[in-house]
Amino acid sequence: MTIAAPSPPARPASEIPVAPSIPLLGSLPWMAVDAAGFLERVAIEKGPIARIPFGAAGMVMLTHPDDARYVLHEAARKYLRGEKSRETVQPVFGNGPAISDPPFWLRQRRIMQPSFSRARIATMTAAMNAVAERHLARLTDGQELNAHDLMLGITRDVIVETMFSQQLPSDIATLDSALAEIDRYIKIRMLLPFRVPLSWPLPFNVRIREATAAFDRVVYGIIDRREQGGERPGDLLDALLDARDEETGERMSRKELRDEVLHIFFAGHETTANALTRAGAARAAGEARRAAAERSATARHDRARAVGPGAGALRGAERRGRTLTGSPRLHAHGRWRSRTVTAPHPGSGA
Numbered sequence: 035m036t037i038a039a040p041s042p043p044a045r046p047a048s049e050i051p052v053a054p055s056i057p058l059l060g061s062l063p064w065m066a067v068d069a070a071g072f073l074e075r076v077a078i079e080k081g082p083i084a085r086i087p088f089g090a091a092g093m094v095m096l097t098h099p100d101d102a103r104y105v106l107h108e109a110a111r112k113y114l115r116g117e118k119s120r121e122t123v124q125p126v127f128g129n130g131p132a133i134s135d136p137p138f139w140l141r142q143r144r145i146m147q148p149s150f151s152r153a154r155i156a157t158m159t160a161a162m163n164a165v166a167e168r169h170l171a172r173l174t175d176g177q178e179l180n181a182h183d184l185m186l187g188i189t190r191d192v193i194v195e196t197m198f199s200q201q202l203p204s205d206i207a208t209l210d211s212a213l214a215e216i217d218r219y220i221k222i223r224m225l226l227p228f229r230v231p232l233s234w235p236l237p238f239n240v241r242i243r244e245a246t247a248a249f250d251r252v253v254y255g256i257i258d259r260r261e262q263g264g265e266r267p268g269d270l271l272d273a274l275l276d277a278r279d280e281e282t283g284e285r286m287s288r289k290e291l292r293d294e295v296l297h298i299f300f301a302g303h304e305t306t307a308n309a310l311t312r313a314g315a316a317r318a319a320g321e322a323r324r325a326a327a328e329r330s331a332t333a334r335h336d337r338a339r340a341v342g343p344g345a346g347a348l349r350g351a352e353r354r355g356r357t358l359t360g361s362p363r364l365h366a367h368g369r370w371r372s373r374t375v376t377a378p379h380p381g382s383g384a
């Protein structure tokens with residue numbers, strides 16, 4: 035569907051196709067099993083706008099790029115993240131750019147944008163290539179590996195390298211287990227249809243509070259060392275430390291910096307690993323299809339000449355050696371994000 039200006043008139047929400055659901059729980063049973071796979075199937079079967087009965091207010095899922103541009107760019111002020119979606123993650127994530135709303139969001143964007151200019155990113159490519167080379171050098175011919183784990187390792191190390199210039203080798207295990215716990219918390223929290231205050235003394239809450247405290251100790255430790263005159267290697271953290279709001283000259287507070295670092299870790303790490311895994315799997319499937327086609331062409335040719343076995347293409351494929359096995363999360367190249375609409379979405383009535 036294309037959304038052209040001026041926007042088409044809104045239609046009643048009742049006309050929007052609805053995803054599979056059951057009374058009271060809505061689409062939760064499907065989301066709990068495989069949220070990304072379920073949403074992908076709904077998009078294919080129901081089209082670019084679909085209602086997902088999920089949570090108290092339900093959701094409307096938009097999957098066409100024109101709609102994404104409209105929501106994230108052209109009419110962003112009408113689509114707010116809102117207090118409701120923030121309250122679940124704020125105790126851990128603070129108020130970083132992926133959960134804040136204007137005007138604070140605009141201030142954050144003004145301050146951080148120059149740190150991600152094309153020229154600055156170009157300065158990071160040598161580090162990114164070095165990390166990828168390091169991981170590839172550890173692989174051996176014929177080795178079976180989980181592609182998603184490999185990509186997660188690469189993207190994690192890219193962020194550590196570009197953000198902290200390897201200043202945390204001894205803290206890396208602490209950071210890793212803290213991030214894994216935070217990831218688990220977010221995944222479960224996003225699916226819970228009710229709110230469990232973080233202050234309740236449940237084992238789950240205790241673990242996430244400890245993980246957040248561990249992450250803070252590591253990150254505040256590095257920020258403090260640099261602010262107290264420690265080494266400034268000119269990495270992404272330095273860029274964020276030095277960044278100023280062009281309009282007001284203000285810099286980020288210590289807490290804003292910490293929130294920003296956590297956001298970049300989360301927003302950039304697994305998303306990119308998932309996209310790379312998916313691309314690698316698509317490429318491997320293409321190669322396998324080509325090898326099979328070559329194999330059957332060779333077999334036909336060999337049968338015609340009554341000489342066998344002649345599976346040169348297959349031997350070629352086998353010689354390529356490194357095998358990528360499937361990833362449990364091939365569907366998910368990015369987690370869904372929700373916003374609360376404050377005016378009708380064109381053509382949806384939502």
Ligand code: HEM
Pocket residue numbers: 106131132133143297298301302303305306309367368369370371372
């Ligand atoms: C294939 C890789 C990626 C995917 C699929 C992805 C997906 C997304 C999505 C869906 C959002 C939410 C948009 C919204 O509702 O506002 C988002 C926001 C964000 N992402 Fe990514 N992302 C990727 C890579 C990265 C990387 C590498 C970084 C950082 C190094 C990053 C940093 C951010 C930040 C800071 C935000 C918040 C932006 C804002 O609202 O100001 N992302 N991303």
